[in-house]
Amino acid sequence: MYQPDSKIAEEFISDQEIKDTLAYADANKDNRELIISIIEKAKKLKGLSHREASVLLACEDKELIQKVFDLAIKIKEEFYGNRIVMFAPLYLANYCVNGCVYCPYHYKNKHIRRKKLSQEEIKKEVIALQDMGHKRLALETGEDPVNIPIEYVLESIKTIYGIKHKNGAIRRVNVNIAATTVENYKRLRDAGIGTYILFQETYHKDNYEVLHPTGPKHNYAYHTEAMDRAMEAGIDDVGIGVLFGLNMYRYDFAGLLMHAEHLEARFGVGPHTISVPRIRPADDVDPDEFENGINDDIFEKIVAILRVAVPYTGIIISTRETKESRERVLRVGVSQISGASSTSVGGYAEPEKPEDNSAQFERSDDRTLDEVVNWLLDLGHIPSFCTACYREGRTGDRFMSLVKSGQIANCCGPNAMMTLKEYLEDYASEDTKQKGEKVIKEALETITNPVVKQKAKEYIENIHEGKRDFRF
Numbered sequence: 001m002y003q004p005d006s007k008i009a010e011e012f013i014s015d016q017e018i019k020d021t022l023a024y025a026d027a028n029k030d031n032r033e034l035i036i037s038i039i040e041k042a043k044k045l046k047g048l049s050h051r052e053a054s055v056l057l058a059c060e061d062k063e064l065i066q067k068v069f070d071l072a073i074k075i076k077e078e079f080y081g082n083r084i085v086m087f088a089p090l091y092l093a094n095y096c097v098n099g100c101v102y103c104p105y106h107y108k109n110k111h112i113r114r115k116k117l118s119q120e121e122i123k124k125e126v127i128a129l130q131d132m133g134h135k136r137l138a139l140e141t142g143e144d145p146v147n148i149p150i151e152y153v154l155e156s157i158k159t160i161y162g163i164k165h166k167n168g169a170i171r172r173v174n175v176n177i178a179a180t181t182v183e184n185y186k187r188l189r190d191a192g193i194g195t196y197i198l199f200q201e202t203y204h205k206d207n208y209e210v211l212h213p214t215g216p217k218h219n220y221a222y223h224t225e226a227m228d229r230a231m232e233a234g235i236d237d238v239g240i241g242v243l244f245g246l247n248m249y250r251y252d253f254a255g256l257l258m259h260a261e262h263l264e265a266r267f268g269v270g271p272h273t274i275s276v277p278r279i280r281p282a283d284d285v286d287p288d289e290f291e292n293g294i295n296d297d298i299f300e301k302i303v304a305i306l307r308v309a310v311p312y313t314g315i316i317i318s319t320r321e322t323k324e325s326r327e328r329v330l331r332v333g334v335s336q337i338s339g340a341s342s343t344s345v346g347g348y349a350e351p352e353k354p355e356d357n358s359a360q361f362e363r364s365d366d367r368t369l370d371e372v373v374n375w376l377l378d379l380g381h382i383p384s385f386c387t388a389c390y391r392e393g394r395t396g397d398r399f400m401s402l403v404k405s406g407q408i409a410n411c412c413g414p415n416a417m418m419t420l421k422e423y424l425e426d427y428a429s430e431d432t433k434q435k436g437e438k439v440i441k442e443a444l445e446t447i448t449n450p451v452v453k454q455k456a457k458e459y460i461e462n463i464h465e466g467k468r469d470f471r472f
Contacts (some may be wrong), residue, residue, distance in 0.1 A: 004258070004265040009224035012262035013203050018254045021051050025058035025250070035064050042071055042308040045078065050257035053309040057253055057301065065301065072304035072332040075311045079403060082443075083384045083416040084376055085314070085336040086369070087136040087174070088129055091345045092117050092156055094358050096142030098215030102201075102246060104283040104360060105142045107215070112283050113358045115345035116147060119159045126160050128348035130168025132340055132369045133427035135385040135419065137170055138197065140360070143178035143216060150184045153177060157191045167426045167468055172387035174239070178217065179226035185233030194390045195272050196230045197239035198223075202247040203255025211246060227259070231267045236396025238263070239316070241275030244302070245293040253302060260310055269397045273314040273336065276303060276329075280320045280362050300328045307333030312403045319343075322364040327379065339372035370429050377435040382443060384416035385423055388471035410449055411472040414456035417443050418470050421463045 002017035028034050038052045048056075056068055093116035096105040104112050117125065129137065137160065141148050153175070160170050175188060176197040188196065202208050205220050212218045227238045240259050242252040256274065264270040278294065294302070306315060317326055317334045319341040326337060344352045344359040352358065367375070373383045388411060389399055402408040417440050424436040440460065447453040452472070459470035 002258075004261050006262075007225065007228060007266070009221040010205065012265075013224060013255050013258055015205060017258070018203070018251055021054050021254050022058075022250055024051055025054040028055050029058035029060065031055075032061070032064070035059050035061070036067075039064070039067050039071060039308075042068075042075075045075065045311050047311055048257075048309040050254045050261060050309075053257055053305050054250065054254050056305045056308075057250055068301075068308060069304050069332055072307040075307055076333055076335070079311055080335045081413055081416075082381045083335070083386075083412060084330065084381045085136070085384045085386065086134070086339050086373070087138055087336060088132075088134045088338055088348075088369075089138045089140050089176075089318070089341050089343065090122075090125060090129070090160075090348075091140045091343065091358075091360065092122070092153070093141045093144070093148045094345050094360070095144035095147035096215075097144050098142075098217040099213045100201075100215075100217060101211055101213070102243065102279055106284070109284045113356050115356075115358045116152075117156075117345060119155065121346065121349075122156055122159050123163055124349040125346060126163045126170060127165045127168070130163070130165050130170065131427070132348075133168075133373075133385065133423045134339075134369065135170060136172045136174070136194070136387055138174045138176055138338075140176050141178075150180065150187060154187055154191050157188075157193065161192065167422070169469075171469075172390050176239075179223045180229075182229045182233045185230045185235055189234045193235070194387070195237040195239045196227075196235045197241070197273070197275070198226050198230075199241040199243060199275060199277070200224060200252075200255070200259065201243045202252055203242065203259070204247045204251055207247050224259075227263060227271075228266065231263070236267075236269065237272035237390070237399070239273035239275060239314075240271045241273075241277060241316070243277050243279055244299070245279035249294050249298065249302070253305075256306075257309055260313065269400050270310060271313055272395075272399070273316050274306060274310065275316040275318075276306070277318060277320050280364070283357060283359070296325050296328065299325065300332060303329040303334060304332040312400055319363040319365040323367070323375070326365060330379065330381070337372070340367065340369040370427065370432050373423065373428065374432040374435065377432065377439055382416045382439060383420055383423070383436075384412075385419035386412065386415040386471070388415045392471065410452050413443065413447060414452060414459075414472050417456060418459050418463060421460050422468060425463060 002014035003011040172194040174195040175193045260270045314335045316336040318338045376383045424433045
């Protein structure tokens, strides 16, 4: 039985409810009147249910889908403007005791190099990231209680926050590690993490157990209920996601939105972010073995519908995707992207040798951060390195209330401009700097609040004079 506010995984992610939802969507995929009514509901900016969104995903009417795309673009502009938040992953270690069949870190893989960064190596990696201009990291590890205990993760977070190099500093550390206990989530909260991120991979319980045949991750309920434990521990920004290509995408799409509904029902605030990775080639993993991959057209459709279904939630895309694919989904809903990523343990301070391969997956976009920033500017976006909300305590329900009221615009727009200005002053190529200065000048004139506009101009001038880290 489907119970969104239940603490039990199989009740808030109900297999029968998803099957009924898919049947309902199939039965109504040509119901023009219903689909138009769903689109009209989405225009009210209150989101859609998993059933309503699933009907849109099943719809194949090009005219109606274009209406969804147009609305997704409008909603993205309404809540996020033209800002795109930048981040980079930092892989601390790839030891793992799980047997996940889609991941090269699985314990049976004997020809991938196992690595764990020392605190000194972490410092070198972070300095290299700071020298690029990054301010926000996502920590990644395998799951191995012996080689990667929670104490190591906590020490690494402390190390990262403690590194100040030239004008560089990592101001927000998000964490993507295996499901753990309430007590450990409290320790992560106390360490000052930003968002806790954990991908479900697939919400189909039977398939999940086949894909995770051994190790702690085999426990579907423990993994699926991880966000509940994190929020019980006081981490109020959490990020969910599925790995498209492991299961029927429509099933996982419905499950993803049901998970968001559950968090809203139980804690009063949904996920801070949703990630939409697709399976990629990797060592000892052949993506051709997975028959449920999705093409770029379906991928764009998924992102657009997610944007109208959960308008207040950030959508993240990584360097798994090509430049062309990223450009398509940026337009219809994505609000955060990685840049110049290394998916190896290390690789920022010194490029990894081919024989030392420790990567989790192959990148499809290997441009430098400056090239990505330049590209975003050409597309009309403002690359943002902002971390202000996290550091000002605007998280969880406080963040969402500001977003829903529209007040967040008085913070996000100016903060994006100021962090871009920092990037231009300290790290940008001359071409990127010229483009960025033009964008900032134009964006300043769009600020409607005269007090905020004047203050933003003052801060930006102060940044030009060498001062750093202003924020609203």
